[in-house]
Amino acid sequence: MLRKVLLASVAGLVMLGASAQATAQSAPATAAATSAWQDGLFGVRLDREKGRVLARLSPPDAEGVIGRYLYQPGLSAGLGMDNAGLDRSGLGQTQIVAFHKVGGRVFARFENHRFRAFDASDDEQRAVAASFAPSTVWATDVIETGADGSVVVDLSGFLTRDAVNIAGRLKRANLGSFKAAQDLGHLALEQTLVFPDNVELQTVQTFTSDEPGGELSRIAPDSRAVTLTVQHSFIRLPDDGFQPVPHDPRGGSVGQAMAVDFAAPLDQPVMKRMARRFRLEKTDPSAARSPVKKPIVFYVDRAAPVAIREALIEGGNWWAQAFEEAGYQNAFRVEVLPEGAHPMDARYSIIAWVHRETRGWSTGSTVSDPRTGEIVRGVVQLGSLRDRQDKMIIEGLVGAARAGTGAEDDPDRLAYHRLRHLSAHEIGHSIGLAHNFAASRYEGRASVMDYPAPWVIADGDRLDFSQAYTTGVGAWDRYAIDWLYGDTPGQDPQARRLALAAEAQGKGYRFVGDSDTRPLGSLQPYGAMWDNGEDPVAEFANTLAVRRIALSRFGLGNLPAGAPAADLRRVIVPIYLYHRYQTTAVGRQIGGVDYSYAVSGAGHERAEVVPADKQRAALEALMQALSPAELDLRDDLIDLLSSVQSGNPDRQTQIELFEGKTDAVFDPSSAAAAATEVVFETLLAPERLNRLIEQQRRDPGQLGLVETLDRVALAVGPGAVLSPRQAELRRVARARYAAHLSALMQGKDLSSTAQGVVRDSARRFGEQLKRCRGDRLETAQCAYLADALIGPVEGLKALSATLPVAQPVPPGAPIGGGEWH
Structure with missing residues (x-):
């Protein structure tokens, strides 16, 4: 533990030095605080007396366009509630906005690039553009026209729109029907930043409701009024030098830019999919290995504690190895955000440390050009309570006294390792990679883009944590980066990618994404989250053994000294249900069909049914999970679990307990019901039952x-x-x-x-x-x-x-x- 703190301190001092240098380079940002015109992507002037932002846009072109930008709204200050989609650093939809001057008025229009005619004549392109509607979202009067034809407008109305659909997100989260209260919002003029390639503007917006959702009262001081801070990023559109990468279902890329190409030849699909990726260029394009012109840099939020930053930087930098192997030297790095820089500044790809009332998901998202798929900025959001949950699970397995020992089963150490993996995983999304939920089944856990359960091995009555988490990116990750970013001088890029995909399939690499994993009735036998091992049934036996060992000695020793005994009710949940995800992996074998993301002619188009003996073995394994012996708990433990907490309820704990039918006393029957539900929700999914009829027909x-x-x-x-x-x-x-x-x-x-x-x-x-x-x-x-x-x-x-x-x-x-x- 001491070594960890010292390392974190040294790393912090080194990064502070780098931050000071970077801050000096970002000094022009403060100039926009004056009332004079500040020139950047477009001219900005702050009218403090009237509380408005004036923009000086270019002279109109032949179509009356006075400015066209990549526009990205997001939240600088969020709600703090899981599953509302209103987190700090959260993003709205990326759009291309064009400001049109028509007479004395200016209109802001979101362009529609989903329907196009690629590589076609001007007439064809105009016909497609005229066939599908854009969205005009705002209009205002021209304030002034310069001698050079430049146009001055007040952007305030555009900025105070509900740009990220706050009202809609609150309603979808069952938090009530809210409306924007214009008189309770204002422009945050002091947060204005003006740069050559981006302009950052901020608004404070309040939304009100007479009947807010009940849960909102736990978050907001007055649940009838919710105040959030919205960031508006205007970013220079990328030039034409980016080479889009056609999406291949075997490539592992995520979030494709999609467009309907009405000029596509009849022998090609009309739907055009382009993988999302950063522009990464070698200084020497003729070299197999070369430094890059502009590396991909992710910056860790300074709001994260120093020890957390260390884990995030270490795990994030794993990707440098994959880029190095793909031929790009010094192409990727993670470092601390420069002091004084804003996490929502579009110049920075950010790893934000996000706080919510309850534990929730982390995300990796992108700001990308919808025309090409070029990523101009990555945004990672990491929930700050995740590491505490990971630590609690390990303490539930081995006891709280192991924390700080530095041993293989040290909960602090393992939580640190999990944070490294989490950082690499979410950055993976932000550089263009999809989940691969099959990766836990081959090459020693082949990808950080899978969801990793700690792999604990039952060894007699001992729990072995030596393989709990992997270090570094896996074989699938290196392939996916090479496929998405790599190039070989003199070789056709498309032919190269086809060969790479065929080679990966030949090696037995499997790729299963979200849509074939998340549904309970999924029939893809490789699609499972938080599972381990090449053989799901064999690993299920190990998981049950780990669970038995942990439950056999579970008690007050699984709590830190002085903790309320009632906390034991929360700690036991992930231990009693320790087998829940491996149960799903086993259930996927029943009625299972191994289908792939194949392309015609590659030799992997035919789906394969899971053999009968493996299906029957899976069914027997699930029956074991239903046995009373597996569902039972010791009497002395049941007595310990009946301690309760006094005072006001804690939501974080409240939602993570077994619901009982015996008032305050712990209800073992309800816990057992939850464990059996884990089996039945997968085994008895209608899709699986229908499939069992079909497979026996054949x-x-x-x-x-x-x-x-x-x-x-x-x-x-x-x-x-x-x-x-x-x-x-x-x-x-x-x-x-x-x-x-x-x-x-x-x-x-x-x-x-x-x-x-x-x-x-x-x-x-x-x-x-x-x-x-x-x-x-x-x-x-x-x-x-x-x-x-x-x-x-x-x-x-x-x-x-x-x-x-x-x-x-x-x-x-x-x-x-x-x-x-």
Whole structure:
């Protein structure tokens, strides 16, 4: 720990020196604070008396355009609430804005570049442009026309628009219907920055509502009025020297710039996709390896604590290796943001340290030219509570006393390693790379663009953390950077990329993105998040073993000294559900079809069904997760988990506990219900059940829907006599299965054959329950569920009302709710 602090201090001193030099270079920014005209991308003058910003734009061209810029709105000060999409450093939509002078008026128009005619005549291009509407978003009167034809306008109205759709985002987050209160906002004139290639302007905007959403009261001092700060970046449009890269589904690029090309030949697709990437040019284009004209530099927010910065810089700089191998020397680096520089200044690609009330996602986004896909700026947002969650998970596995020891299982050390990975991951998005959720399955975890669960190995009764996190970018990352940025002198770039993609597929590299991973019913067997290991079933056994070891010694030692004992309720959630993501990876094998992002003629176009033996092994593994022995907890631990916290509730903790039905006392049955839900939500997804019908139609020897449901019924139905404590946990799993059967029968997502099988299986299960034997607890529940499953539809509706299929499961991702990144 001491070494870590010393390293952070030395790194901080070195970076302060670099920051001072960079600050001196950025000195022109302060000149815009005067009332004189400041010349830059366009002229700016601040009228402090009237609180307005005057802009001096160019003389009109032949079409009346007096200025055309890349326009990027964002938030300098955010809401602080997860999943509202209103975070500090968050971005709105990148647009190309053109200011048109028509008579004595100026109109701001967002141009429409989604429909074009590439490499076509002027007449063809004009016809396409006239066929699709642009968006005129603002207009004002001309204040003054200069002798040279330049035009002076007051930009204030353009700047005080709801540029990032704050009202819409608040409504989508169920926080209420808000409207902009113009009299409660103003221009932040002191934050104006004017440079040759960009102008930065800022507005403080307040939105009001008579009926704000209840949760907003936890964030805002007065939830009826929400005040945010909006940054407006006007950026010089890139010149024509950038070479767009056609998107290849095998390349691993993210967020393609897309356009419909109405001039495309009949033998080519009309949809044109261009990968997003920075402009990276060698000083010697003829050399296989060369320094670059302008490196890609990401700057770490000075708001991040020094030790955090160290991890972010170290992990972010992993990408330098990939660029070096692609032939670009000194092409990438991460350093601290110059002192005095603004994180929203468009000149800087930024790694922002973002605070929210609760733990949430981190993101990597770009400001890019919608015409070509050229990235002009990367913006990474890192949630500041993520490292605390990672540390808590490790403390839940090994105990809080290990923190600060410097050992392989030191929670502080592992949280630091996770931050390095997080930095590399989100920067990866901001340099143009997509998630690759298959990468955990090959080449020793082949990509930082996967979601990494700490890989802990059960070794007897010991937990081995030596492979918890990787260091450096992986084989897939190096390939993806080479594909996106690399070039070989004398070789056609497109032919080179085709050869690279074919070579990667030949090596067995797999690529699975978000759309084939996030849906619970996804059938892609390689698409899983937070999983480990080449064999998902084998790793599932290891994950359960790790869970058993951790739970066997779980107790007060998993809390720091002096912490409220009630915190144990939060710490146990990711440990009790430690197997949740590996469960999903196993479930993806059932009905699984290995399909790829293929291109015609490459030899990988044919999808392959997961072999029957692997599917049946996966089903057996899931049944193990439903066993009462796996769902049970020690009595002494249950007693410890019934401590509560006094005073006002803490939202961060409140949302991450098992919801119980026993008042304040810890409810083991509700925890067990959440664990069984993790199995059923994937296994019984309608897409999977439909697929089981189809795969057995083609191969009678494959795992089918009848066999699958019969096996579940055997696992949770009446059978061997259990002890009272385990019998109740079997009833918990049984009730969850009945709830899913009820929901499936009332839904519309099953094929007619699958619906028939589900109804028949529900009836047979109900008849089985009618014959159950045991004490009155057992027979009473069996009768209740049987009557609902084999009776009229009203019984199903009543069952759904009392046992809803949406069993609450505490937030899991990011590592431990919410939506994407």
